[in-house]
Every structure is written in structure tokens, then in C-alpha cells.
Amino acid sequence: xxxxxxxxxxxxxxxxxxxxxxxxxxxxxxxxxxxxxxxxxxxxxxxxxxxxxxxxxxxxxxxxxxxxxxxxxxxxxxxxxxxxxxxxxxxxxxxxxxxxxxxxxxxxxxxxxxxxxxxxxxxxxxxxxxxxxxxxxxxxxxxxxxxxxxxxxxxxxxxxxxxxxxxxxxxxxxxxxxxxxxxxxxxxxxxxxxxxxxxxxxxxxxxxxxxxxxxxxxxxxxxxxxxxxxxxxxxxxxxxxxxxxxxxxxxxxxxxxxxxxxxxxxxxxxxxxxxxxxxxxxxxxxxxxxxxxxxxxxxxxxxxxxxxxxxxxxxxxxxxxxx
Ligand code: MLT
Numbered sequence: 001x002x003x004x005x006x007x008x009x010x011x012x013x014x015x016x017x018x019x020x021x022x023x024x025x026x027x028x029x030x031x032x033x034x035x036x037x038x039x040x041x042x043x044x045x046x047x048x049x050x051x052x053x054x055x056x057x058x059x060x061x062x063x064x065x066x067x068x069x070x071x072x073x074x075x076x077x078x079x080x081x082x083x084x085x086x087x088x089x090x091x092x093x094x095x096x097x098x099x100x101x102x103x104x105x106x107x108x109x110x111x112x113x114x115x116x117x118x119x120x121x122x123x124x125x126x127x128x129x130x131x132x133x134x135x136x137x138x139x140x141x142x143x144x145x146x147x148x149x150x151x152x153x154x155x156x157x158x159x160x161x162x163x164x165x166x167x168x169x170x171x172x173x174x175x176x177x178x179x180x181x182x183x184x185x186x187x188x189x190x191x192x193x194x195x196x197x198x199x200x201x202x203x204x205x206x207x208x209x210x211x212x213x214x215x216x217x218x219x220x221x222x223x224x225x226x227x228x229x230x231x232x233x234x235x236x237x238x239x240x241x242x243x244x245x246x247x248x249x250x251x252x253x254x255x256x257x258x259x260x261x262x263x264x265x266x267x268x269x270x271x272x273x274x275x276x277x278x279x280x281x282x283x284x285x286x287x288x289x290x291x292x293x294x295x296x297x298x299x300x301x302x303x304x305x306x307x308x309x310x311x312x313x314x315x316x317x318x319x320x321x322x323x
Pocket of ligand 1: 051072073074098
């Protein structure tokens with residue numbers, strides 16, 4: 001009987017070793033076929049996925065032999081954690097293994113927005129040399145508003161500090177005198193104040209019932225017309241129609257979107273805007289992050305299948321039946 005189903009393109013040395021030790025079925029495009037996934041899952045003890053496989057309640061309930069669902073990443077919005085916990089299945093994950101890569105990408109997007117680098121690149125490659133079209137702004141002395149001061153938000157803040165930016169942050173779970181806020185010298189304040197005073201607003205919250213559609217017309221209306229908006233968190237946190245409107249009407253200066261409500265994102269009016277930078281959810285796409293992520297999930301899946309415990313888990317370390 002096969003033991004491990006891999007429903008996305010999760011590769012690397014550690015994965016090769018896992019595939020040599022266990023009977024694995026590697027179907028990197030299976031995430032596109034939820035009905036087939038549901039039909040296959042009863043045969044497996046482990047499922048390994050990234051963020052594209054929707055691991056819904058019916059898939060979990062069909063996985064009667066499942067002991068572990070390994071999420072090769074940090075966002076849990078595609079896993080019904082409650083259903084997995086009810087079924088006694090371990091949900092392992094990689095909460096810190098791609099933090100640095102996402103924070104570095106955010107800083108990259110920040111600089112690209114401030115200096116219009118992607119548009120200047122397209123302009124030059126098309127034969128242009130209009131230097132006055134590309135008058136940007138410096139980051140030094142500007143205010144970065146961080147929404148969500150978790151692992152990625154606080155590391156982004158630390159890197160932005162090194163560039164001479166001031167940090168204000170909103171996070172209902174982090175207080176101003178917490179170590180995390182003090183370490184990055186972030187002034188914790190209300191969401192309204194973060195939006196009103198920041199030159200750049202960067203989202204770093206997970207998508208869940210509390211944060212879904214958290215950013216809409218009302219929130220964008222508070223931002224300065226010179227401010228930029230960055231989302232390297234989850235597309236579902238933002239009302240894209242509202243964002244498109246404020247960008248088209250130049251109520252804010254620009255935006256960088258690494259994540260989208262629907263992924264892969266369909267062509268839309270965002271694609272026409274030169275003050276918008278779009279990238280295809282590449283925050284964790286570095287050799288280093290993927291090596292750490294794949295090593296971690298492979299180690300935890302192997303441990304569980306051999307009767308041991310996961311090191312990184314979102315619910316419990318062993319399947320419930322064996323607790
Ligand atoms: C994550 O949640 O870890 C990132 O969005 C990347 C991914 O899932 O592949």
C-alpha cells in the first residue's frame with residue numbers, strides 16, 4: 001500500500017530520500033483536481049502539500065488512514081485544522097522556515113515601489129531613457145506601517161529599520177512593551193493610526209475568520225495619497241475591488257501584491273496599472289527556504305510514520321489514536 005501522497009511540486013534532496021524510504025505517490029498537479037484527490041486519499045497515511053491544495057473537511061474525512069497532513073509552509077488557510085484535529089490527524093507545518101525569504105521579498109518590493117524599478121526596467125528594455133519619469137522616493141526616514149507583528153512582520157520591520165525607516169505597527173496580540181515590539185523599536189498603535197501616518201503599509205497577517213476582507217474601501221480611504229500598500233501575506237485579507245478602485249483613482253500611490261484572492265491570479269485591471277507590482281506568490285521561493293521547509297516536513301512525516309512525534313505541529317505531535 002502506498003504511504004505518502006505529495007499533491008504539489010515539493011522537491012529536494014530530503015524529499016528524494018523520503019521517496020527512497022517510503023512508498024510515495026508524487027502528483028505535483030493533483031491540487032488542481034480535488035475530486036481525484038478525494039478519491040485517492042483513503043489509501044494514504046500521509047499527505048504533503050503547500051498552499052495550493054485545498055485540504056477541506058471532506059478530503060480529511062475521506063482520508064481514513066491519514067496520520068499526518070504536512071503543510072510545507074506557514075499559512076494554514078488551505079487546511080481545515082479543526083476537521084484534522086477532530087479526526088486525530090497531526091497537522092505538521094513549517095512556521096519559521098521561510099520567514100527570512102518572505103521578509104527579504106517584502107523589502108525588495110518596498111524598494112521596487114519606491115524607485116519604480118519594474119516599470120523603469122520595462123521602459124529601458126523598450127528603448128526608453130526618460131530619467132525624469134522615474135523620480136522616486138527614499139526609504140530613509142519614511143514610516144513603515146506593519147499590520148501583523150508576527151515572525152515575518154517583525155523580521156521585515158528589523159530589516160526596514162536597518163534602512164533607516166521608522167516603524168509603527170498594529171497587532172491586537174502584541175503589546176507595546178513586548179520583547180518583539182521593543183526589539184524592532186516598533187510603536188504599537190491602532191490600525192487607523194498605522195494607515196493614516198504610514199508612507200508604506202505592509203500586511204503580515206494570516207488569513208482566517210478574523211482577518212478575511214479586513215482591508216476594504218474604508219481602510220484604504222485612511223491612507224495618504226502618497227502611500228504605498230504591500231501584501232505578501234494572503235490575498236483573502238484584501239478586498240481587491242476596493243484596492244483596484246483606489247489605485248485607479250490615485251487615492252494611494254501604488255501597491256505590490258505577492259498574493260491574490262484567486263491563485264493563479266487571472267488577468268485583470270491590476271495588470272494594466274504601472275503603479276502596481278505583481279509577482280506570483282514567490283515569497284518562499286528561494287533555495288534556502290525550500291531546503292529548510294522540505295527538510296522539516298520530510299523529517300516530521302518520517303517521524304510520524306515510524307511511530308514518533310512531529311517537531312513542528314499546529315495541533316498535536318502524534319496522531320490522536322497514539323497519544
Ligand atoms: C506559506 O504559507 O508558507 C507561503 O505562502 C508559501 C507557500 O505556502 O508555499
